[in-house]
Amino acid sequence: MDCVVLLSGGIDSTTAFYLIQKEHRVFLALSFDYGSKHNAQELRFARYHAEKCGVRHEIIDLDFIRRSFKSDLLQSGGAIPQGSYDDDNMKSTVVPFRNGIMLAIAAGYAESIGAKRIVIAAHSGDHAIYPDCRPGFIRSMGEAISAGTYEDIQILCPFLNQNKGDIVRIGAELGVDYSQTWSCYCGGDLHCGKCGTCVERREAFAQAGIPDPTRYQN
Amino acid sequence: MDCVVLLSGGIDSTTAFYLIQKEHRVFLALSFDYGSKHNAQELRFARYHAEKCGVRHEIIDLDFIRRSFKSDLLQSGGAIPQGSYDDDNMKSTVVPFRNGIMLAIAAGYAESIGAKRIVIAAHSGDHAIYPDCRPGFIRSMGEAISAGTYEDIQILCPFLNQNKGDIVRIGAELGVDYSQTWSCYCGGDLHCGKCGTCVERREAFAQAGIPDPTRYQN
Numbered sequence: 001m002d003c004v005v006l007l008s009g010g011i012d013s014t015t016a017f018y019l020i021q022k023e024h025r026v027f028l029a030l031s032f033d034y035g036s037k038h039n040a041q042e043l044r045f046a047r048y049h050a051e052k053c054g055v056r057h058e059i060i061d062l063d064f065i066r067r068s069f070k071s072d073l074l075q076s077g078g079a080i081p082q083g084s085y086d087d088d089n090m091k092s093t094v095v096p097f098r099n100g101i102m103l104a105i106a107a108g109y110a111e112s113i114g115a116k117r118i119v120i121a122a123h124s125g126d127h128a129i130y131p132d133c134r135p136g137f138i139r140s141m142g143e144a145i146s147a148g149t150y151e152d153i154q155i156l157c158p159f160l161n162q163n164k165g166d167i168v169r170i171g172a173e174l175g176v177d178y179s180q181t182w183s184c185y186c187g188g189d190l191h192c193g194k195c196g197t198c199v200e201r202r203e204a205f206a207q208a209g210i211p212d213p214t215r216y217q218n
Numbered sequence: 219m220d221c222v223v224l225l226s227g228g229i230d231s232t233t234a235f236y237l238i239q240k241e242h243r244v245f246l247a248l249s250f251d252y253g254s255k256h257n258a259q260e261l262r263f264a265r266y267h268a269e270k271c272g273v274r275h276e277i278i279d280l281d282f283i284r285r286s287f288k289s290d291l292l293q294s295g296g297a298i299p300q301g302s303y304d305d306d307n308m309k310s311t312v313v314p315f316r317n318g319i320m321l322a323i324a325a326g327y328a329e330s331i332g333a334k335r336i337v338i339a340a341h342s343g344d345h346a347i348y349p350d351c352r353p354g355f356i357r358s359m360g361e362a363i364s365a366g367t368y369e370d371i372q373i374l375c376p377f378l379n380q381n382k383g384d385i386v387r388i389g390a391e392l393g394v395d396y397s398q399t400w401s402c403y404c405g406g407d408l409h410c411g412k413c414g415t416c417v418e419r420r421e422a423f424a425q426a427g428i429p430d431p432t433r434y435q436n
Contacts, residue, residue, distance in 0.1 A: 060282045063279065068276065070330045108316070137366040140361035141362040141366070147350075148358075
């Protein structure tokens with residue numbers, strides 16, 4: 001099947017990008033510039049992997065999120081919470097309906113270029129905090145995209161019931177170079193090592209039993 | 219309930235904008251600039267009605283549609299088909315998953331500003347041609363938005379089972395000034411009177427038994 005992949009440049013979507021190429025053709029990798037603190041770092045790695053695989057890559061500017069949405073993930077928001085990823089305070093980093101917006105745009109692209117599947121790397125570790133990563137959302141959004149397009153375009157969500165440790169294990173088998181991915185929500189030159197998403201990143205490599213190639217500041 | 223209304227400046231969304239204010243508060247009217255041939259004309263009227271009602275109005279630039287999507291509705295596309303609106307050739311004016319994209323963006327806005335409902339003016343006359351106007355799409359998209367937001371945001375679709383004649387009748391009772399709305403897909407100074415959407419506009423006034431205030435070129 002011909003696919004559009006949502007590729008942020010983080011661990012999850014980068015792994016999905018390589019995994020899906022084992023069985024499908026990726027027509028287009030889509031990334032989004034929406035004013036997050038770590039957008040520049042993420043996009044650099046998204047571009048790296050798309051170019052490495054010879055896949056067309058588009059970066060969509062979502063200026064309205066930058067200007068108008070409320071989230072501590074954004075440059076306009078407050079400080080990124082430190083500590084465990086599942087702490088309730090990570091809720092402040094939710095960008096409202098971000099996955100819904102990205103999937104809808106990907107659906108429009110897919111129908112425009114003749115792709116039949118959209119790939120998103122939502123996983124079970126996101127379910128507690130992010131409503132637009134949960135199975136119920138993915139299922140309904142998939143039905144909406146199927147109903148709202150001529151070509152019955154569908155969502156593939158390969159990690160929906162796996163956690164980030166599983167993803168790193170799968171990626172290591174595929175030879176994904178995780179030194180060329182970005183997680184840290186703070187967006188400095190190095191991963192801070194202390195924010196919720198850095199803590200989650202460290203834990204994923206530990207769970208997978210894979211050496212963590214990341215250079216952390218702390 | 220506090221609402222976000224999708225307001226294009228056409229007959230349907232303008233009528234929905236006034237109708238919904240009878241029972242709800244409109245926090246925000248959202249319009250989209252995506253490179254259609256008639257965007258400038260539509261947006262002028264959307265702004266007019268938002269200002270008249272003292273409602274915050276935002277115009278979202280969807281540059282990626284302008285650059286990358288295929289549709290004869292776009293400035294980059296072919297000629298607008300003439301004749302009856304339900305002719306199969308109107309299919310060439312579909313912008314892939316446009317309503318899905320607009321609703322998803324509206325859901326993000328709604329959650330950011332504390333609105334609980336999103337209003338879209340899809341109606342039964344659109345069902346045949348536009349998959350993202352059909353009841354199945356609206357229902358699934360509503361479920362996705364409800365599942366993907368914290369605040370159980372829902373879609374209101376007041377005209378889902380009514381036709382454009384019904385809408386004009388409702389709007390006339392509300393005192394909507396239809397001379398301040400735009401339909402023509404060709405985007406000239408006056409409504410062309412011959413394209414599918416002009417034909418549909420004429421028929422709606424005739425069906426409603428309301429004088430048509432539109433100045434047509436033909």
